[in-house]
Amino acid sequence: MLRPNPIVNQPLDHPLLEVKGLELSIKRLDLIHDLVPGNKFFKLKYNLAKAQAEDHHTLLTFGGAYSNHIHAVSQAAFALGIKSIGIIRGEETLPLNPTLKAATEKGMQLHYVNREDFRRKKEEGFIKGLKKKFGEFYLIPEGGTNAEAIRGTSEILSDEDESFTHIGTSIGTAGTFLGLIQSASLGQNILGFSTLKGEFIHKEITDLSKVFGLDLSIQHQIFTDYHFGGYAKYRQSLIDFIWWFYEKFGIIIDPIYTGKMLAGIWDLIEKDFFPRGSKILAIHSGGLQGNEGFTFQTGIKLPTLSR
Numbered sequence: 001m002l003r004p005n006p007i008v009n010q011p012l013d014h015p016l017l018e019v020k021g022l023e024l025s026i027k028r029l030d031l032i033h034d035l036v037p038g039n040k041f042f043k044l045k046y047n048l049a050k051a052q053a054e055d056h057h058t059l060l061t062f063g064g065a066y067s068n069h070i071h072a073v074s075q076a077a078f079a080l081g082i083k084s085i086g087i088i089r090g091e092e093t094l095p096l097n098p099t100l101k102a103a104t105e106k107g108m109q110l111h112y113v114n115r116e117d118f119r120r121k122k123e124e125g126f127i128k129g130l131k132k133k134f135g136e137f138y139l140i141p142e143g144g145t146n147a148e149a150i151r152g153t154s155e156i157l158s159d160e161d162e163s164f165t166h167i168g169t170s171i172g173t174a175g176t177f178l179g180l181i182q183s184a185s186l187g188q189n190i191l192g193f194s195t196l197k198g199e200f201i202h203k204e205i206t207d208l209s210k211v212f213g214l215d216l217s218i219q220h221q222i223f224t225d226y227h228f229g230g231y232a233k234y235r236q237s238l239i240d241f242i243w244w245f246y247e248k249f250g251i252i253i254d255p256i257y258t259g260k261m262l263a264g265i266w267d268l269i270e271k272d273f274f275p276r277g278s279k280i281l282a283i284h285s286g287g288l289q290g291n292e293g294f295t296f297q298t299g300i301k302l303p304t305l306s307r
């Protein structure tokens with residue numbers, strides 16, 4: 001079991017919030033665990049418990065070369081003293097980027113597959129091949145969303161959060177968004193900000209809710225126009241927002257997930273989306289390991305945790 005730090009909701013202070021009659025707090029999941037921060041702590045929690053209960057000694061998962069999920073699985077396996085294997089999309093490039101470097105430093109074994117093979121990651125035959133190559137393992141899907149993950153993300157909100165009218169989160173595979181919807185109170189509105197371009201996410205969420213038998217009766221809304229060019233893409237305005245947010249509030253956010261969500265929430269505040277008196281809780285889902293990788297890839301400086 002990974003032991004979580006206490007979770008805090010940090011209220012933000014800004015003239016715009018006063019003018020609009022709003023409260024905005026950040027749920028600092030980025031501080032929940034030193035090795036496995038953010039929503040990944042919750043997404044992995046019951047997967048790790050299951051892997052241990054089933055006496056697995058290896059975790060295997062899939063991801064891109066900068067993936068927060070790959071990073072989180074490597075750190076979690078290290079913390080539990082078990083092995084991990086990362087199946088990485090694309091070819092190896094050296095030197096390793098900061099994400100994969102950190103993963104291998106914690107003992108993750110990397111195995112690169114081309115895009116075509118990577119697409120077969122859910123096929124039985126492909127997984128059989130991996131078992132032949134690596135032996136038995138506990139498989140966690142790419143992005144980490146499965147029934148155990150949603151059980152975990154349903155624990156992000158606590159009773160004290162019932163007073164919030166709106167809860168904002170970033171959406172990748174939607175495991176976090178769906179967990180929040182499962183656990184929110186009647187009258188709360190869950191706002192999801194998709195980091196991926198396109199409208200497919202609506203169908204994806206309907207499909208996932210069928211597969212996992214989820215209740216979508218809590219009010220929720222998905223925003224698909226804050227992707228800033230698409231997944232892992234960015235615009236200068238996003239970089240500027242991340243620096244502005246850091247300078248104003250002292251909180252580091254990332255360009256893939258939390259930056260886009262908070263830029264979205266701030267834009268909605270300016271546009272009077274929220275009725276006066278609304279209390280907004282934005283989930284800081286972590287992802288800060290990616291800031292170094294972003295700089296590595298683009299040369300653009302971002303605030304980072306200095307270690």
Ligand SMILES: *Cc1c(COP(=O)(O)O)cnc(C)c1O
Binds near residue numbers: 143257286
């Ligand atoms: C993985 C991740 C997400 C996306 O979570 P999903 O459950 O896949 O929607 C959001 N924010 C951060 C920081 C992440 O690392």
